[in-house]
Amino acid sequence: MDDILVIQIPPSLDGERVDRAITTLIDVTRSEASELVNSGQVSVDGQIVLKPSFRLKHDQVLEFPDHSQKDEIPIEPDSSVVFDVVYEDSDLLVIDKPPGLVVHPGSGNLSGTLVSGLISRYPEIEHVGEVSRPGIVHRLDKGTSGLMIVARSGLAYEKLSLAIAKRSVERRYLALVEGKVSGELGRIEGPIGRSLKDPTKMAVVMMGKEAATNYEVKNRLSDPFVASYLDVKLETGRTHQIRVHFSSIGNPVVGDLRYGQSLAKFSIALERPFLHAYSLALNHPISSDPLEFRSNIPTDLQEVLDLFS
Structure with missing residues (x-):
């Protein structure tokens, strides 16, 4: 079954046709978007829309199935x-x-x-x-x-x-984020959904899905820039959750060009976000035996850590 997307229309889509807006928001063709509308699967502010040419207004709530899957x-x-x-x-x-x-x-x-x-x-x-x-x-x-x-x-x-x-599978990550995070232990809560400013990105938004991320500081770093090396534990598993949550508090993941910034000014060549899923713990789905696994930090991420004094 397709997920139902609930999106508040951003200023960039004010006045846009509903079928064109859908093609902007998800990976479907114009004809596929029109078929969604014609078949009564699209609503605006709770009312079904049957004309692909219907014009949207800023702050209206658009709902439709995610046929991009x-x-x-x-x-x-x-x-x-x-x-x-x-x-x-x-x-x-x-x-x-x-x-x-x-x-x-x-x-x-x-x-x-x-x-x-x-x-x-x-x-x-x-x-x-x-x-x-x-x-x-x-x-x-x-x-x-x-x-x-x-x-x-x-x-x-x-x-x-x-x-x-x-939430009975424990998933932990090593993450390096920009700046100094608050406290040695922390928790970020905030619903995650499509960004109202850029629907191709995720963000903390009122109508998003519940999301919670816990972290513990492993090390605080200061040169060549201020950063926090973290052990991150997911409670939920939303799209881009760790990246979105830390960006939302002003501490984007190092190397994350989508939700953060380039590291070129620090002469650091990292071509991906500094995120590594290093630990898994669960009960075996059939035998119920406890299982736990660890993965060493990859070379490219260790080389970034080695640059800090």
Whole structure:
């Protein structure tokens, strides 16, 4: 089932046709957006809109299904996709994803994804879970490295998905953020949804989904710039959650050009956000045995830390 998007119309879309606005907000064609409207699946301020030419106004609330999630995208096995497997049994895998690898097909990334590599090595995964993201029960952003759980059986998929929804899977990250965060221990709460200023980005917004991020300071750094090295624990798993939450409090993740700034002025060459999923803890979905995994910090991130005096 498609997610229902609820978006408050930003000034940039004031006066825009509803079908054109939808194509701006999600990855669908103009004809697909028009079909959504014609079929009665789009509403504005709670009223169904049936004309693609309907003009939107600033601050109106637009609701429609996210048909950009194209489950029909076929997955082609690809043995060239590189990733490490740190644990496997007949029900699940734990993999260590390298940075730069997209997890599943989407707009602009139809091949060479993690799932292509997974079904090449483990063909049975092709029929587990959603068609376009087989075996995937949670994701890491393209630029984020580290540990991910993958289901190998249908029952494991159901139980792992439920465990993540119940927040009984512990996921921890190493993050370097700009500036000095408040306190040695902290918690960021704020609902996350599409940005009202730029709908292609995520932001803390009133109508977003509940999100909470906890952190502990590992080290405070000052040269070549003030930064905080953190151990971050997710309570929820919203899109870009860590990046959005720390940006919202004025401490964007180092290297995050989307929610932060370039590091060129500090002569630091980091081509991705400083985020590494270093720890996973869960109960096995079938046996209930406790499992815990760790991943060492990658070389590119350690080299950034080594630049600080």
